[in-house]
Amino acid sequence: MTPMRTLIERHLGAPDAGDERLQALGRAVLQLEADAVAALGERIDQPFSEACRHMLACRGRVIVTGMGKSGHIGSKMAATLASTGTPAFFVHPGEASHGDLGMVTADDVVVALSNSGETDELTAIVPLIKRLGVPLIALTGRPGSTLAQAASVHLDVSVEQEACPLGLAPTASTTASLAMGDALAVALLDARGFTAEDFARSHPGGKLGRRLLLHxxxxxxxxxxxxxxxxxxxxxxxxxxxxxxxxxxxxxxxxxxxxxxxxxxxxxxxxxxxxxxxxxxxxxxxxxxxxxxxxxxxxxxxxxxxxxxxxxxxxxxxxxxxxxxxxxxxxxxxxxxxx
CATH class of the missing domain: 3.10.580.10 (CBS-domain)
Structure with missing residues (x-):
């Protein structure tokens, strides 16, 4: 795949702040991220089903964890799961090493996000998670990474390139993780028979809640x-x-x-x-x-x-x-x- 910077400069010449370049870059980012999400469709396979079954069988909570930008995506994933019938919350991996790991019980499932699969704060707590016998579901961009290899189930969310022209800022990779999290949440929602009325009970302050709960x-x-x-x-x-x-x-x-x-x-x-x-x-x-x-x-x-x-x-x-x-x-x- 052509690097983002090369793609833009090929069509518009040297970098500048002109409107045409800004708009072209914006469109290129959206297209690249859309392609990255579309590529995930081929990876909705047996590991995806196994991840869903671990969460459906969970008698406790789904604990989502991740560092940096992956942590922000993980926090959103936990919120989406919780609001669609799968009890979940986010634990910061840095805090987990200093006491918050006590929130995890043997009845839980852990979902860990790391594009590299080598995030120190996550790999440090993996042995403790394994000792609890808790299923570990990893979303990484590297199937051969430490986190992926240690996981009970690995979901491949790798992307060919980031949408950042420098190839540095997490962009397409975080979008892919976000989309995979939504795919999990919706699959679980359907499997649980979660209804619009159930959703409203989780959102009593929203307009949908008022529409579905008020008599x-x-x-x-x-x-x-x-x-x-x-x-x-x-x-x-x-x-x-x-x-x-x-x-x-x-x-x-x-x-x-x-x-x-x-x-x-x-x-x-x-x-x-x-x-x-x-x-x-x-x-x-x-x-x-x-x-x-x-x-x-x-x-x-x-x-x-x-x-x-x-x-x-x-x-x-x-x-x-x-x-x-x-x-x-x-x-x-x-x-x-x-x-």
Whole structure:
């Protein structure tokens, strides 16, 4: 493979800081790293399956370790594993030699990252890991290295060259390790039957968590905040109820609080267009009967989808007997971060 510096200078001449050269270098880096990741596909073979099976059988935690840039990739790998159903955490190899190795138990699996496979801080702790009888999975760029040879399973993440024109800064090699870590995490996710709901439980503060964990009864208006009137109520008084409660609608309920209909801001515009007398017209004459309702345990995200599908801005919430127990509108969903 042509060295990066030669590749650029062949097309653009001597080094300079011109826009054309900067852009060309950026594109060349992305292409080189994409090629490096693509080459990993041929290495998803039996050792990859063995690495997955060690982690699936792990009764403790997956301990990820690495030094320098490999350590940063290892930290991300541990975070991805932990958030997708494989309990994991990162241990710095330098700290491991000074007490943190006590975090590793016989029930764990260790994943070690080192492009050279000769990182002193890692090779120093390998004998202790082996003494524990813990499976050691190594991701290196050198199958003949000390770390690779000592590992229970070795995953080859070697690259033909770094994307750095000097051939020094870890670039393509760290990208390859990152991609292999993601491949492991996703394979394990599928093998465990990990679901979107499981992911949401690991991310309760994120938008996905809110979409998948929030139910209507978590965000709906209840009690005196729910607008309601009974049949026979003049339209004028129903409008006052809508104004007081601020949801842009009111429910029409019978004496047992069963929902008979709904009257919304949209209904008001249509009613006024017909010239109705707001002082004399009873609310049941202009309400929308049998409105869309939802149960309290419906996911808020499903409520949002239903409102969008029916082009409505609010929902009445009813129990199994059709009694009014709450209400919500699009503003409630927006405040909750569901839409």
């Amino acid at each position: 209507i009864d978590d965000i709906m208006q209840t009690g005196e905040r729910v607008p309601r009137v009974q049949p026979g109520t003049p339209l004028r008084d129903a409008l006052l109820e809508i104004s007081r409660k601020g949801l842009g609608m009111t429910a029409i309920v019978d004496e047992q609080h069963r929902v008979l209909g709904i009257f919304t801001d949209g209904d008001l515009r249509r009613t006024l267009d017909r010239g109705a007398d707001i002082h004399q017209t009873p609310i049941e004459a202009v309400m929308t009967p049998s409105p869309q309702t939802a149960s309290p345990d419906l996911l808020a995200a499903e409520a949002a989808e239903r409102m969008e599908r029916h082009r409505i801005n609010g929902l009445l919430v009813t129990d199994a007997e059709g009694r009014l127990v709450g209400a919500l509108n699009m503003h409630d969903l927006l405040r909750a971060g569901v839409v």
